[in-house]
Amino acid sequence: MKALRWYGRKDLRYEDVPEPSPGPGQLKIKVTLAGICGTDLKEYATGPHMVPPDKAPLTMGHEFAGKVTAVGKGVTDFRVGDRVSGVGYWYCGDCYYCKKGVYNLCVNQGFTGLTTDGCMAEYFIAPAYACYKLPDSVSDEYGALVEPLAVALHAIRQGQVSPGDTVAIVGDGAIGLCALLSARAAGASAVHLVAKHRGRGELAEKLGANAVIYLNEGNPVQKLLKLTGGLGADAGIECVGYPDTPQLTVELVRRGGIAVIVGVFEKPGTLDFSTMTFSERTLVGSSIYVHEGRTVIDLLADGRIDPGTLITSTVPLKDAVKLGFEALLKDKETNVKVLLRVT
Ligand SMILES: [Zn+2]
Numbered sequence: 001m002k003a004l005r006w007y008g009r010k011d012l013r014y015e016d017v018p019e020p021s022p023g024p025g026q027l028k029i030k031v032t033l034a035g036i037c038g039t040d041l042k043e044y045a046t047g048p049h050m051v052p053p054d055k056a057p058l059t060m061g062h063e064f065a066g067k068v069t070a071v072g073k074g075v076t077d078f079r080v081g082d083r084v085s086g087v088g089y090w091y092c093g094d095c096y097y098c099k100k101g102v103y104n105l106c107v108n109q110g111f112t113g114l115t116t117d118g119c120m121a122e123y124f125i126a127p128a129y130a131c132y133k134l135p136d137s138v139s140d141e142y143g144a145l146v147e148p149l150a151v152a153l154h155a156i157r158q159g160q161v162s163p164g165d166t167v168a169i170v171g172d173g174a175i176g177l178c179a180l181l182s183a184r185a186a187g188a189s190a191v192h193l194v195a196k197h198r199g200r201g202e203l204a205e206k207l208g209a210n211a212v213i214y215l216n217e218g219n220p221v222q223k224l225l226k227l228t229g230g231l232g233a234d235a236g237i238e239c240v241g242y243p244d245t246p247q248l249t250v251e252l253v254r255r256g257g258i259a260v261i262v263g264v265f266e267k268p269g270t271l272d273f274s275t276m277t278f279s280e281r282t283l284v285g286s287s288i289y290v291h292e293g294r295t296v297i298d299l300l301a302d303g304r305i306d307p308g309t310l311i312t313s314t315v316p317l318k319d320a321v322k323l324g325f326e327a328l329l330k331d332k333e334t335n336v337k338v339l340l341r342v343t
């Protein structure tokens, strides 16, 4: 079968590999669509970050829609032919955190496409617990967005976003835009997004942002205060991972509000703690998801989340480097979520 394999920085190869077979509790999935995630892009452009050196070459990808073609021993809730999507984590089920049900904090965690072969291939293997059946009302295109939407929904939950809240999102990438959709689905009455790229800001408006604040047009904190009657947002969601975006997110949040860090950082940032003490703001991390994949499918099925405009192109797997990865690096104005058509 064909697969897109990561050999090292700027070295992705479309090549033949043997077809995998599922172990106990696992599914073999024939992939229809695979999404390029910000994490995949980072591994390609500046990696390795998360791929262990001894794992290369490795098939990339953890955002997918497909069909079950074989089930491993002990799998009872899936059958051959089921349309599925899913998330990327592999957890041990045995550590302190798994026993508490917070699988996203598992100390023995693996991740599809980063520590095991991923979905940018005709077939791949996923644990059944990380897969979800897709109802007829959810297309493969939307199914391929379940994973990033689950990341975003978890961040919105970490921010305790409730009906009527005002939310400020920092970042105009796929996770920022998914966080906008998730905040809306959680009942936020106003969602403002801080953007760097005009094209993506316009997309945020189409997806329901009340206001888009551009970084190069003056102080974003002053602008948000104006929009919120001087208060600030109830929750701020940092979806960038640059050294100065946590500070900005904290300052966008009102007294007693919550700032959530979901960005992945390559370099350490700084925080002025005087912006925490007297304002009693809370700063909280957000790591992937626990059961949000299931919830996202329900929200997609009944239309409370409609991410269609996020998909800016769908290209064949064999052209993934040029039309996917390179396009995303070179043109952030027009490219947000690129899907790879596998079969
Ligand atoms: Zn992802």
Ligand SMILES: [Zn+2]
Binding pocket: 091, 092, 093, 094, 095, 096, 097, 098, 099, 105, 106, 107, 108, 109
């Ligand atoms: Zn564990």
